[in-house]
């Protein structure tokens with residue numbers, strides 16, 4: 001499948017409620033603020049949340065786009081007026097549309113994204129779980145992230161995500177982001193648990209990309225349906241995600257210059 005030259009960043013977790021939607025949309029803001037043209041795709045087909053976290057009345061028309069009823073330009077909504085604005089596409093919140101989406105929908109979505117011109121970056125907010133469609137999208141990403149919390153069940157599910165992605169891709173693994181950690185020590189212990197299991201059973205180690213602290217401003221921002229970057233731009237969680245966006249942005253710049261030198 002050939003595709004436009006955007007960089008695809010997919011945010012998954014295995015376990016639900018680890019903060020995927022929050023991480024994906026805050027990263028989308030930071031990528032946009034750094035000058036990238038960004039599309040945030042809410043691939044939580046059954047229970048789309050990104051537009052709710054953003055307080056938007058209209059989430060775009062992902063089902064229409066996939067079915068070929070709605071052209072790309074009409075299927076997206078623009079979020080934010082400023083320099084850190086980005087496009088969003090999702091199923092209508094609360095609709096349950098595409099609830100039973102599986103691998104076929106993921107393949108159709110990837111095909112549709114081939115025509116997504118004019119974006120430097122597409123960020124996909126993946127559904128919870130390790131379903132076939134979810135893993136297809138993760139396997140096609142340039143940067144796949146697995147978001148875990150220090151909760152042992154989240155760690156186990158993050159390992160399952162790592163294992164299934166490695167199986168799909170001949171060994172490629174997602175980068176680990178630890179969310180809701182009390183501090184760096186807990187985050188490193190959490191990431192270390194996933195890395196040790198991968199090393200022992202899969203003979204390969206995923207990278208630890210960083211952590212986002214437990215921060216009351218996150219819940220406050222979501223309850224007010226504001227992005228963290230507007231509600232509390234200097235909060236510890238916003239600062240951590242800014243640093244993560246910079247790490248991922250730096251990766252893409254490195255690869256671009258490597259390609260142009262060839």
Ligand SMILES: Nc1ncnc2c1ncn2[C@@H]1O[C@H](COP(=O)(O)OP(=O)(O)OP(=O)(O)O)[C@@H](O)[C@H]1O
Pocket residue numbers: 013015016017018019020021022023044049127128179180212213214215216218219220222237
């Ligand atoms: N760093 C953080 N500090 C404090 N609370 C957080 C943090 N990250 C996420 N949360 C809280 O966790 C809740 C779940 O976040 P979010 O909806 O982004 O998770 P999710 O992984 O997308 O969930 P789902 O699996 O249902 O799609 C949010 O309502 C938010 O209040």
Ligand SMILES: [Mg+2]
Pocket residue numbers: 020021022044049125
């Ligand atoms: Mg979500």
